[in-house]
Amino acid sequence: MSRPPQCPVVQQLRPVSVAPRPELAELREAAYCLVVDADGSRIPFGALYRRQKAIVVFVRNFLCYTCKEYVEDLAKVPRSYLQEANVRLIVIGQSSYHHIKPFCSLTGYTHEMYVDPQREIYKMLGMKRGEGNDVSGNEVHFLHHDRNRLDHVPINSVLQLAGVKTVNFTNKPQIIDV
Template sequence: MAEVVSPITRQVTKGNREVGTPSFDIRLEDVEDCLIYDRHGVSFPFKKLYQDRKSVIIFVRNFLCYSCKEYVDDLSKIPREALEDADIRLIVIGQSVHHHIEPFCSLTSYPYEMYVDPERCIYQKLGMKREEKFTDSANPSPHVKSSVFMGQMKSIWRAMTSPLFDFQGDLHQQGGAIIVGPGSQVHFSHFDMNRLDHMPITWLMQLAGVQQTLDFNDKPKIIHI
């Protein structure tokens, strides 16, 4: 079953960060040999993800987390040609066992690469946070559509109906996003302070070099004639 927390509707502010002022203070050499696993349980070193191409790598909390699910819902809407034109890989990494990759991809319609770091080797060595920190300032993530209450109910229901009844990752572990490669180049890093502190996808894609305008609005478009 999913974690139970007090209702929270605000996230930590990202301050005055602008799209043109990326942050990168991580050491890839500390994590390059950490093992990650694909959906079949085959392992390989983390560095294979970014040796040859620039990669946008998203680390999610746990696969039951409603905010992570809705964030990946929006990642799935990025057109493949937008990534191909920018010559980048889009990768999601979770921290559950590999058996949960296929169901999570199916649930979110996510068509790109997804792996897991079940020992949280990369999370820990990069210094991603455990526990959550909130403030009353800052706007909610544009990618999380559910309220805290409804989101928690959805997470609990998914846990109860899952064929593999487990937490699908450490409930207290936070995620983040990095843009790295080719080689050991680090272009950007952001570590989440809480479940709503995702890096906005539009910003992330712009920093990675995607030129195409992305629209994550689910509302019907009105055409004026």
């Protein structure tokens, strides 16, 4: 006898927790590292969050399928929600800047995207290659290091922590009772 198929997991199995605030020195040092935009212009990392609250998402690489899907979902966050909360949404990859425009085109992402081609910021903030990471960090309000490529924080959890309206990610049409 065969068993009926199991339902897919539709909720996070472990609660999202706020990591203790890591060393301020790491953030100060990383703030001087340069990130590169889609046109090849270099900008200090600290300039991205110095004057305005920002959600900064570091992705493993632009070839990672789960990172691609995560960025596709980030692309669904309306610009108006971010403007209303005065928050910037920034993705940083570890590739050449030449890959930014094709990746944005592939994912539909229209918010800010930069690269850290030498992985300087990744290293300073304790992000390692592979599947595991030790908690480390900087003056942030929320920090999550993926334990593996499937351990992304739910986007709505991050939006809520930043004071941004949440997004309905379901593809089901909504029924409005009139």
